[in-house]
Amino acid sequence: MNLSTASGAREASAYNFAYLDEQTKRMIRRGLLKAISIPGYQVPFGGREMPLPYGWGTGGMQLTAAILGADDVLKVIDQGADDTTNAVSIRRFFARTAGVATTERTVEASVIQTRHRIPETPLSAGQIMVYQVPIPEPLRFIEPSEQETRTMHALEDYGVMHVKLYEDIATFGHIATAYAYPVTVDERYVMDPSPIPKFDNPKLDMSPALMLFGAGREKRLYAVPPFTKVISLDFEDHPFAVQQWEECCAFCGSSESFLDELIVDDAGSKRYVCSDTDYCRQRTERLEENLQ
Amino acid sequence: MNNLIEVSGLSKTFTLHQQNGVVLQVLRDLNFSVRGGECLVLHGQSGAGKSTLLRTLYGNYLAAGGSIRIRHQGAPVELVGAEPRQVLDVRRQSLGYVSQFLRVIPRVSTLDVVMEPALSRGWARADAQVRAKELLARLNIPEALWQLAPGTFSGGEQQRVNIARGFMVEWPVMLLDEPTASLDDANRQVVLELINEAKAAGSVLIGIFHDRTAREAVADRYLDMSAEAAQPEYVYVV
Amino acid sequence: MSAAERLQPALATAEPLFSARDLTRLYGPEKGCQGVSFDLYPGEVLGIVGESGSGKSTLLSLLSGRCPPDRGAVSYRGRDGQWLDLYSASEAERRTLLRTEWGFVEQNPRDGLRMAVSAGANIGERLMAQGVRHYGELRAAGLDWLSQVEIDPARIDDLPRTFSGGMQQRLQIARNLVSAPRLVFMDEPTGGLDVSVQARLLDLLRGLVRELDLAVVIVTHDLAVARLLADRLMVMRRSKVVEAGLTDQILDDPQHPYSQLLVSSVLQP
Numbered sequence: 001m002n003l004s005t006a007s008g009a010r011e012a013s014a015y016n017f018a019y020l021d022e023q024t025k026r027m028i029r030r031g032l033l034k035a036i037s038i039p040g041y042q043v044p045f046g047g048r049e050m051p052l053p054y055g056w057g058t059g060g061m062q063l064t065a066a067i068l069g070a071d072d073v074l075k076v077i078d079q080g081a082d083d084t085t086n087a088v089s090i091r092r093f094f095a096r097t098a099g100v101a102t103t104e105r106t107v108e109a110s111v112i113q114t115r116h117r118i119p120e121t122p123l124s125a126g127q128i129m130v131y132q133v134p135i136p137e138p139l140r141f142i143e144p145s146e147q148e149t150r151t152m153h154a155l156e157d158y159g160v161m162h163v164k165l166y167e168d169i170a171t172f173g174h175i176a177t178a179y180a181y182p183v184t185v186d187e188r189y190v191m192d193p194s195p196i197p198k199f200d201n202p203k204l205d206m207s208p209a210l211m212l213f214g215a216g217r218e219k220r221l222y223a224v225p226p227f228t229k230v231i232s233l234d235f236e237d238h239p240f241a242v243q244q245w246e247e248c249c250a251f252c253g254s255s256e257s258f259l260d261e262l263i264v265d266d267a268g269s270k271r272y273v274c275s276d277t278d279y280c281r282q283r284t285e286r287l288e289e290n291l292q
Numbered sequence: 293m294n295n296l297i298e299v300s301g302l303s304k305t306f307t308l309h310q311q312n313g314v315v316l317q318v319l320r321d322l323n324f325s326v327r328g329g330e331c332l333v334l335h336g337q338s339g340a341g342k343s344t345l346l347r348t349l350y351g352n353y354l355a356a357g358g359s360i361r362i363r364h365q366g367a368p369v370e371l372v373g374a375e376p377r378q379v380l381d382v383r384r385q386s387l388g389y390v391s392q393f394l395r396v397i398p399r400v401s402t403l404d405v406v407m408e409p410a411l412s413r414g415w416a417r418a419d420a421q422v423r424a425k426e427l428l429a430r431l432n433i434p435e436a437l438w439q440l441a442p443g444t445f446s447g448g449e450q451q452r453v454n455i456a457r458g459f460m461v462e463w464p465v466m467l468l469d470e471p472t473a474s475l476d477d478a479n480r481q482v483v484l485e486l487i488n489e490a491k492a493a494g495s496v497l498i499g500i501f502h503d504r505t506a507r508e509a510v511a512d513r514y515l516d517m518s519a520e521a522a523q524p525e526y527v528y529v530v
Numbered sequence: 531m532s533a534a535e536r537l538q539p540a541l542a543t544a545e546p547l548f549s550a551r552d553l554t555r556l557y558g559p560e561k562g563c564q565g566v567s568f569d570l571y572p573g574e575v576l577g578i579v580g581e582s583g584s585g586k587s588t589l590l591s592l593l594s595g596r597c598p599p600d601r602g603a604v605s606y607r608g609r610d611g612q613w614l615d616l617y618s619a620s621e622a623e624r625r626t627l628l629r630t631e632w633g634f635v636e637q638n639p640r641d642g643l644r645m646a647v648s649a650g651a652n653i654g655e656r657l658m659a660q661g662v663r664h665y666g667e668l669r670a671a672g673l674d675w676l677s678q679v680e681i682d683p684a685r686i687d688d689l690p691r692t693f694s695g696g697m698q699q700r701l702q703i704a705r706n707l708v709s710a711p712r713l714v715f716m717d718e719p720t721g722g723l724d725v726s727v728q729a730r731l732l733d734l735l736r737g738l739v740r741e742l743d744l745a746v747v748i749v750t751h752d753l754a755v756a757r758l759l760a761d762r763l764m765v766m767r768r769s770k771v772v773e774a775g776l777t778d779q780i781l782d783d784p785q786h787p788y789s790q791l792l793v794s795s796v797l798q799p
């Protein structure tokens with residue numbers, strides 16, 4: 001047992017800082033600089049094999065690896081939660097390969113890698129969000145050709161984006177797209193904000209934090225710099241609106257956060273709880289302090 | 293010019309490339325002109341080129357040489373060698389053609405077929421309808437048929453629909469290819485009335501009438517096209 | 531002669547809408563098209579006829595900005611009265627033109643429609659691309675155009691794949707005409723349809739062309755279609771235009787040996 005632990009530690013130190021080699025990280029950083037310079041524009045990069053399968057956050061991990069410094073504090077969330085398999089594994093991966101401090105608290109983190117959520121706690125200047133992106137191309141659903149989608153971006157030929165929203169209204173009576181809701185960045189590029197719920201879209205607009213998006217399988221990265229206009233597409237007579245719940249969080253009582261629905265017994269009783277576990281815990285702790 | 297149409301040196305040949313390049317000379321150095329209110333009847337046996345002449349005047353056949361000048365919107369226009377759109381404009385405003393056969397367009401009602409020349413000149417639909425109904429009634433087309441496409445009508449009915457269409461608007465120059473053929477007496481009489489009304493309104497009519505009574509009822513002059521007549525000026529006047 | 535007797539633009543519009551000069555693109559000797567020049571006027575319908583492989587479709591691609599020529603020029607006079615040289619214009623200008631003042635009706639409606647979205651979205655797409663951001667307006671335009679092309683407006687939310695071939699073709703036409711184009715290219719629009727459906731589509735096209743005063747370039751190998759729709763024809767053979775003129779004149783009195791062969795080869799029903 002001791003032996004294996006010791007050998008594990010030795011292996012960890014044998015990795016380059018944050019797993020990727022320096023040339024790769026440099027290449028990714030150059031890509032990131034370009035992406036930040038052209039908000040919403042998809043920059044191709046030479047994606048590396050990561051020690052986990054595509055779809056588990058390889059794109060986000062490569063970006064995190066490229067920007068991580070020794071004194072960074074890393075937080076990883078999956079669907080808002082710090083304690084799911086994916087989040088725990090990635091956090092531990094960087095703790096081992098880079099030796100960085102990790103946290104579950106949003107306010108303490110300097111880098112937050114996320115799958116499908118933006119924390120409820122407002123982000124601050126100096127923080128960096130890294131999103132894991134499955135399909136970076138917002139036009140892909142209607143246009144299979146990469147050459148064509150690139151031309152469409154170049155020429156700002158975005159009429160088809162509204163076709164999707166039109167279909168939603170025609171089918172459901174309202175815009176039913178609930179996640180990966182397309183946005184226009186800096187009044188120029190249409191961007192897929194990764195599969196975050198549209199509830200989180202307004203948090204992208206004029207955010208003081210830097211937003212980086214990485215797609216591992218598609219080998220694309222893009223960015224929204226701090227204080228950039230991010231507008232969700234909509235129709236004049238069907239304006240953009242976020243999800244709302246009649247219930248409050250069963251734990252912390254929040255009526256402002258994104259809620260997950262839980263089935264709690266065999267009778268199908270439902271409870272609603274915050275999807276952002278850190279936010280929920282902070283609130284619960286504060287409530288308990290107030291009670292005491 | 294008092295003449296609404298002047299034809300000089302008109303010739304028409306057919307080169308049959310599918311038949312070893314045989315060249316048929318059908319019209320040769322034809323010269324004539326017609327004044328408003330006059331009816332010129334083309335005369336000659338079958339094969340003399342009467343129908344060919346009408347079609348050449350209309351631009352349906354390409355003249356091999358010579359000149360066809362038609363008064364169009366106040367000025368003479370040369371049709372030989374004219375641009376297609378020029379020919380079409382002359383056809384819309386100044387040059388009418390009534391053949392024996394109606395080219396049926398699927399699904400278009402009789403009333404619409406008849407109204408078309410007026411609508412294309414920009415008539416109001418209501419006005420066109422009044423005129424079309426009047427003509428169809430005069431030509432004894434049963435009212436029950438007016439809303440139907442004429443594709444299924446009898447030959448005589450189709451011919452009368454075609455005549456109604458031809459007389460829908462006034463044409464400075466009107467070409468008639470046996471308009472009275474195979475019509476019964478009553479209907480022939482109506483057509484002759486229409487022709488005489490057009491003459492009275494100052495139109496030029498150039499026509500082929502095999503039926504002698506009809507011919508004599510409308511003709512002011514004859515153009516003899518028989519081979520022996522050898523490229524005449526119009527040969528005799530009634 | 532019926533087609534020719536249709537409404538023509540007044541000759542007062544003396545300036546052409548569209549002009550091609552010495553258009554040439556060859557894939558091999560006599561493969562493709564070469565030396566094609568013509569002017570098209572507002573409201574005029576030009577038919578391009580000829581057998582398969584004669585260069586009709588190549589010519590249509592060159593005319594419609596889909597494929598640059600080896601030689602020659604295509605220019606278009608826009609709504610603002612300015613002439614645009616198609617192949618020296620930017621890609622953005624060409625695209626804008628193609629989805630606003632121009633239309634293109636493909637032979638196979640599957641190539642011209644978005645099969646995965648509803649009929650209404652297909653019709654609305656051009657408007658959305660032009661910046662219409664009002665769902666109600668898009669909806670109204672969809673319903674209006676469906677009835678104009680004789681499709682039951684109740685089917686506005688159905689996918690095109692649930693439509694018959696003739697309906698798909700009519701939907702494609704609506705999708706093109708919704709932006710009120712002035713010039714529409716058509717590639718064998720009745721090609722894949724039953725004869726009974728063809729007649730209906732032709733009649734519809736004929737009415738729309740007149741009503742909207744559209745200029746049309748239509749490629750067809752069906753001379754009956756040409757007679758019904760076109761004011762004038764160009765006969766193509768082995769990459770060259772061998773004869774051009776008034777539709778009824780070309781069909782009733784063809785001059786070139788090949789035109790004569792083409793016309794005489796048609797079975798008269």
